[in-house]
Structures are given as C-alpha cells and as structure tokens.
C-alpha cells in the first residue's frame with residue numbers, strides 16, 4: 001500500500017494543490033488535530049465524494065486552547081494517523097510546524113460575532129473560536145481547497161466556520177457530516193481516550209438524555225420544563241454540566257418551543273477532567 005504524501009510547508013501544499021487544479025481536479029480539505037478515529041475517516045470518505053483529491057491537515061492549534069486546557073497533553077499519534085490515512089486513500093497530509101503556521105511576529109486574529117457569540121461553548125471557552133477561525137481561515141487560504149468537510153459533533157464550530165467562509169468570501173464550500181457514534185451512542189472524539197473505565201461507562205448517558213428530551217419535545221411537552229428535567233438528570237448522574245440547551249439549528253439563538261425551530265439540542269458536560277460535547281436535531 002503506498003503511503004500518504006506528507007507535506008510540511010505552505011509552499012509545498014500550494015504546489016501540490018496547484019498541480020491538481022491544473023489538470024481540472026477538485027480538492028477537498030479535512031482539517032484535524034490528529035489523534036484520528038473512525039469519525040475522521042468518515043470525513044475523509046465524505047470529502048472523496050466531493051473531490052478527486054483529499055488533503056487532511058494535522059495541526060494541534062495552540063491558539064484555540066486556553067492556558068489551563070489540554071494543549072500539551074493533547075494526544076499526538078502521527079504515525080498511526082498516517083497509516084489510517086494511507087488506508088483511506090487520502091492524497092496528502094498537511095503537517096506544518098507551529099512556526100510555519102504562526103511565524104515570529106504573527107499578530108492577527110479573526111473577530112467573530114453571530115454563532116460564535118451565543119453563550120454556548122463561547123461562554124466556557126471565550127477565546128476558543130477566535131483560535132479555530134484564525135487557523136481555519138489560514139488553512140483555507142493556504143490550501144485553496146474547493147471544499148472542506150467538518151463534523152456536526154462540533155456543531156457550534158461548524159456554524160462559526162461556515163459563517164466565516166461566507167462572510168469573508170473565502171471561496172470554499174463547507175460540507176457538514178453527521179456525528180459518528182460508538183454502538184452505545186457516545187459521539188466519537190479524540191478526547192474519549194482520556195475517560196476512565198467508570199466514566200466511559202457513564203458517558204453515553206448524555207446522548208440518551210438528549211434523545212429522550214427530543215422525543216418529549218416532539219410529543220409537545222413544554223420546552224422549559226423538559227430541558228430543566230434533562231439538565232437535572234445529567235447532574236444527578238454525576239456530570240458537571242456546562243450547558244444543555246435547545247437552540248435554533250442555524251442561528252443558535254435561544255428558542256422557547258419547536259415553533260421557533262428548526263431546533264437543535266446541544267450539551268457540554270465534564271466527567272473528571274474530560275469535557276464532552278454533543279448535539280442532536282429535534
């Protein structure tokens with residue numbers, strides 16, 4: 001099996017993409033921070049449906065981590081990532097250094113409003129989306145890819161990046177992909193490997209509570225009360241709950257009932273030091 005090509009500089013990335021574009025081939029980007037799992041491979045497969053060539057970026061982006069967060073201990077598994085990407089027939093891995101992405105004197109950030117300022121993850125990680133948007137904007141303009149695939153698991157991120165690409169005319173189409181789950185419903189995440197055996201057994205409850213809440217809402221139960229009871233169930237099970245909310249699926253604005261919809265349920269909760277996020281449509 002031929003190994004996936006590894007590209008470490010912006011110049012080499014541009015050269016590869018220009019070659020493909022030169023012969024009329026569409027190029028898709030799958031941005032990742034590595035520690036790949038089947039959810040990432042599903043993104044690659046989706047990208048292959050939209051483009052002849054697929055570039056996967058692997059970059060643990062320091063600007064999206066707060067000082068107290070897990071940047072240093074974020075799992076780095078480059079060799080097994082490359083093996084998975086070779087197996088999936090990705091065309092190239094873009095694996096830049098921090099200096100390549102943030103050269104000395106780098107002093108620019110993207111200021112976000114709209115879905116980045118709605119009191120969900122932005123309330124608990126106030127500088128996170130600024131870092132995500134900055135690195136995604138750079139990856140889009142560096143790669144000049146035609147499209148990029150993002151998982152719905154990071155739903156607020158998906159909305160922020162989609163809005164940024166549109167508002168800044170970045171010339172790239174953002175393609176969403178449904179969350180890939182374990183058999184017990186837990187959303188796949190690189191951070192799941194932090195969970196102790198006991199916390200791993202408890203973690204799928206988040207998805208179960210959201211599914212029951214969605215069913216209650218579809219049955220016409222009052223939103224405020226049903227959401228409050230679901231929040232209580234999560235806290236009662238031992239999670240530290242950051243939020244469980246019903247929001248408009250596009251704007252992420254608060255809703256008071258399904259008539260304000262389409263409605264999406266979004267949750268973030270901690271088990272020990274591991275923060276889990278998830279979301280489902282109602």
Ligand code: PAF
Nearest residue numbers: 031032033061132135154
């Ligand atoms: O979702 C992620 O893995 C990251 O936030 C992303 C989009 C690769 C930006 O660093």
